[in-house]
Amino acid sequence: MAATELVEGVLQGDRRSLARLISLIENEDPSVGYALSQLYRHTGRAHIVGVTGPPGSGKSTLVDRLTTEYRRRNKTVGIVCVDPSSPFTGGALLGDRIRMQGHALDKDVFVRSMGTRGHLGGLARATSDTVRAMDAFGKDIVVVETVGAGQSEVEVIDLAHTILVIDVPAAGDDIQAIKAGIMEIADIFVVNKSDLPGADKKAAEINAMLDTDPRERAWRPPVMMTNARGGEGIAALVDKIVEHRKYLEDSGLLAQKGLQRSRDELRTIMSYKLTRELMEKLEGRPEYEQALRKIAERDDDPYSVAERLIAEFLVDYGRSVKENGERKRR
Amino acid sequence: MAATELVEGVLQGDRRSLARLISLIENEDPSVGYALSQLYRHTGRAHIVGVTGPPGSGKSTLVDRLTTEYRRRNKTVGIVCVDPSSPFTGGALLGDRIRMQGHALDKDVFVRSMGTRGHLGGLARATSDTVRAMDAFGKDIVVVETVGAGQSEVEVIDLAHTILVIDVPAAGDDIQAIKAGIMEIADIFVVNKSDLPGADKKAAEINAMLDTDPRERAWRPPVMMTNARGGEGIAALVDKIVEHRKYLEDSGLLAQKGLQRSRDELRTIMSYKLTRELMEKLEGRPEYEQALRKIAERDDDPYSVAERLIAEFLVDYGRSVKENGERKRR
Numbered sequence: 001m002a003a004t005e006l007v008e009g010v011l012q013g014d015r016r017s018l019a020r021l022i023s024l025i026e027n028e029d030p031s032v033g034y035a036l037s038q039l040y041r042h043t044g045r046a047h048i049v050g051v052t053g054p055p056g057s058g059k060s061t062l063v064d065r066l067t068t069e070y071r072r073r074n075k076t077v078g079i080v081c082v083d084p085s086s087p088f089t090g091g092a093l094l095g096d097r098i099r100m101q102g103h104a105l106d107k108d109v110f111v112r113s114m115g116t117r118g119h120l121g122g123l124a125r126a127t128s129d130t131v132r133a134m135d136a137f138g139k140d141i142v143v144v145e146t147v148g149a150g151q152s153e154v155e156v157i158d159l160a161h162t163i164l165v166i167d168v169p170a171a172g173d174d175i176q177a178i179k180a181g182i183m184e185i186a187d188i189f190v191v192n193k194s195d196l197p198g199a200d201k202k203a204a205e206i207n208a209m210l211d212t213d214p215r216e217r218a219w220r221p222p223v224m225m226t227n228a229r230g231g232e233g234i235a236a237l238v239d240k241i242v243e244h245r246k247y248l249e250d251s252g253l254l255a256q257k258g259l260q261r262s263r264d265e266l267r268t269i270m271s272y273k274l275t276r277e278l279m280e281k282l283e284g285r286p287e288y289e290q291a292l293r294k295i296a297e298r299d300d301d302p303y304s305v306a307e308r309l310i311a312e313f314l315v316d317y318g319r320s321v322k323e324n325g326e327r328k329r330r
Numbered sequence: 331m332a333a334t335e336l337v338e339g340v341l342q343g344d345r346r347s348l349a350r351l352i353s354l355i356e357n358e359d360p361s362v363g364y365a366l367s368q369l370y371r372h373t374g375r376a377h378i379v380g381v382t383g384p385p386g387s388g389k390s391t392l393v394d395r396l397t398t399e400y401r402r403r404n405k406t407v408g409i410v411c412v413d414p415s416s417p418f419t420g421g422a423l424l425g426d427r428i429r430m431q432g433h434a435l436d437k438d439v440f441v442r443s444m445g446t447r448g449h450l451g452g453l454a455r456a457t458s459d460t461v462r463a464m465d466a467f468g469k470d471i472v473v474v475e476t477v478g479a480g481q482s483e484v485e486v487i488d489l490a491h492t493i494l495v496i497d498v499p500a501a502g503d504d505i506q507a508i509k510a511g512i513m514e515i516a517d518i519f520v521v522n523k524s525d526l527p528g529a530d531k532k533a534a535e536i537n538a539m540l541d542t543d544p545r546e547r548a549w550r551p552p553v554m555m556t557n558a559r560g561g562e563g564i565a566a567l568v569d570k571i572v573e574h575r576k577y578l579e580d581s582g583l584l585a586q587k588g589l590q591r592s593r594d595e596l597r598t599i600m601s602y603k604l605t606r607e608l609m610e611k612l613e614g615r616p617e618y619e620q621a622l623r624k625i626a627e628r629d630d631d632p633y634s635v636a637e638r639l640i641a642e643f644l645v646d647y648g649r650s651v652k653e654n655g656e657r658k659r660r
Contacts, residue, residue: 033633036631036633037631037632037633037634038631040628040632040633041628041629041631042628043628044628255626258626259622259623259626261626262622262625262632263622265625265632266622266625266632266635266636267609269632269633269636270605270636270640271601271604271605271608273636273640274604274605274608274640275597275600275604278600278601279597292589292592292593292596293589295592295595295596296585296588296589296591296592298370298371298372298373298374299371301367301370301371302367302370302592302595302596302599303363303364303366303367303370303599304367305596306596306599306600306603307603309596309600310603310607313604314644314647317647
C-alpha cells in the first residue's frame with residue numbers, strides 16, 4: 001500500500017490501514033515521515049490518558065473497565081500498551097490477543113501493544129507516533145498504559161494530558177512500591193483493589209504525602225478508590241478524568257502543554273534530520289574511517305574530531321551554496 | 331577550580347579532582363567537554379566490568395567482594411553504581427555512605443553512585459563519562475553496577491567489556507525474574523546465594539537456555555556459582571573475568587568493540603553539537619516562535635517545518651562562508 005493510500009485509509013477510519021501504519025511506525029519504515037506529516041493536521045482532538053503503576057496493581061483490568069465506561073458514554077477508544085522492560089521479546093503480540101477480549105468485537109476500540117525495539121528513545125517516539133495515528137484516526141480517548149518501574153515510563157507517557165498512577169493496598173513484598181519519580185507525574189491517584197484490607201490506609205498515605213508537597217498548585221491530584229475487577233469506582237474515575245481535562249482547558253494549561261510539546265518535537269525532528277544529513281556525507285568516506293581509528297587508538301579524541309568534522313560539513317555546504325550562486329550569475 | 335587544573339589533578343591521581351569532575355559531569359557543566367577531551371588520550375587502559383541483576387540478587391555485596399579480591403591482586407578499583415529507576419530522588423548520595431564501608435579507607439577504591447537527572451539518555455552519557463574519568467584517573471578495573479529491570483540497563487552498561495548477569499535460586503515471588511533482553515547481554519552468568527536450595531537447579535536452567543541459543547559463538551557464557559555473603563566462589567569469578575578479557579584481546583573483539591564505540595560516540599557528540607548550533611540560531615527568534623504556534627494549532631506540521639528550517643540554517647551558514655570569502659578577496 002502506498003503512503004498516500006494509507007493516509008487516506010486512516011482518515012476514513014479503516015482499521016486495517018491504521019494497523020498497517022502502526023507496524024510501519026514500529027519498524028521505522030522511511031515512508032512513516034510522509035504519512036505522519038499528512039496526518040498531523042488531523043490530530044489534537046483526542047484526550048490522551050496515561051495509566052501507570054507497578055506490576056500486579058491491576059492496570060490492564062482497570063483499562064478494560066475504563067474502556068467499557070467510555071463506550072457506555074459513546075466515546076471511541078484507542079489503547080496503546082507499552083512495556084519498556086521487554087526489550088527483545090515478541091510477547092507484545094500475544095498480549096494483544098489474550099487481553100481486552102471483551103472489546104474484541106467492538107470496532108470502536110482499537111488495541112495495540114508495543115515492546116522496545118532498539119533503544120528506549122525509539123520506544124517513546126514510536127509510542128508518540130502511534131498515539132498520533134490513533135488521534136488522526138478519530139479516537140476520542142487514547143489510553144497509554146505502561147508498567148511503572150521508573151524513568152522509562154516517565155518518558156513514554158510524557159505525552160499524556162492526564163496521568164493516572166495506580167497503587168494497591170500493601171500486599172506483601174511481591175508488589176513493588178511506586179517510585180518517587182512516578183508519584184510526581186500523577187494527575188490522579190487510583191488506589192485499586194479497594195476491597196483489600198489497607199485500602200483506606202494507602203489512600204491516607206498518598207494524601208499525607210501530597211500534603212507535604214511544597215508546590216502551590218491549582219490542581220491537587222485527587223486519590224480515587226476503585227475495585228476494577230468488581231467494577232466499583234470506575235464511573236467516578238472517568239468523571240474525574242473528564243474534570244481534569246476541563247481544568248487543563250480552562251486554565252490554559254492544555255494550550256501551554258501543546259506548545260511545549262511542539263517545541264520538544266520540532267527540536268527532536270530537526271536534530272534527527274540534520275544528523276542524518278551529516279552522516280550521509282561522512283559514513284563510508286576513507287577520511288572518516290581513518291578518524292575513527294585514530295579515536296579508538298587514542299591518537300585523537302572524539303570531541304575535537306566532532307568539532308572539526310562539523311565545521312567542514314557546514315563549510316562544504318556553504319561552498320556549494322556559493323557555487324550555485326556564481327553559476328546563476330553567469 | 332579551572333578545567334585545566336582539574337585535568338592535571340585527575341591525571342596526577344588526586345581524588346578530590348576526580349570527585350569534582352564527576353560532579354561537573356552529573357550537572358552537565360559546560361567545562362566538562364574540555365576536560366574530557368583532554369583526558370581522552372589517557373583512557374582505554376581500564377577493564378570495564380558491568381554487573382546487573384534483579385533487586386535482591388545481592389549485587390552490592392558481590393561487587394564489594396569482587397573489589398576485595400581485586401585489591402588482594404593489587405588492582406585499583408573504581409565503582410559506579412547506577413539506578414535508572416530513581417529519577418528524582420537524592421538517594422544516591424546516601425547510598426555512597428552506607429555501602430562499601432569496608433573500602434572507605436582504601437585510597438585505591440573510588441565509589442560513586444548516580445541517579446537519573448533529566449532523561450535517560452543523560453544517565454547513560456553521564457555514566458560513560460564517569461567511567462572514562464575513572465579510567466583516565468588510572469583505575470585498573472572500573473565496575474558499573476546497575477539494577478537489572480530492562481532496556482535502561484542495557485543502555486547503561488553497554489560500555490562494559492565484560493558483563494556479569496546475576497541471578498539467584500528461585501526464592502518466591504519477591505524477586506523478579508531476569509528479563510529476556512538482559513540474558514542476551516551476559517558474558518558471564520552468576521548464580522549468587524549458592525547456599526540457598528535450588529542453586530544447582532537455577533544454574534542448570536541457565537545452561538539449558540544457553541543450549542537453545544542458535545548463534546555460533548566462540549565464547550559461551552559460563553555459569554558461575556557464588557555466595558557473596560560468605561565469600562565463596564569470588565576468586566574463581568575474578569579468574570573468569572580475567573579470562574574473558576583475554577579472550578576479547580586475543581580474538582580481536584576488544585579492538586572491534588572499541589572501534590564501534592568510537593563510531594557511536596562520535597556520532598552522538600556531533601549530533602549534539604550540530605543541534606546546539608542550530609538551536610542557538612533559532613530559539614527566541616520571533617519567526618521560530620510563530621512556527622511553533624502554527625504547529626501547536628495544527629496550521630502546519632513539525633516534519634515540514636523541520637525540513638524548511640534546516641534548509642534555511644544551512645543556506646544561512648553557506649551565505650556567511652561566501653561573504654567571508656568575498657571579504658577576503660577585497
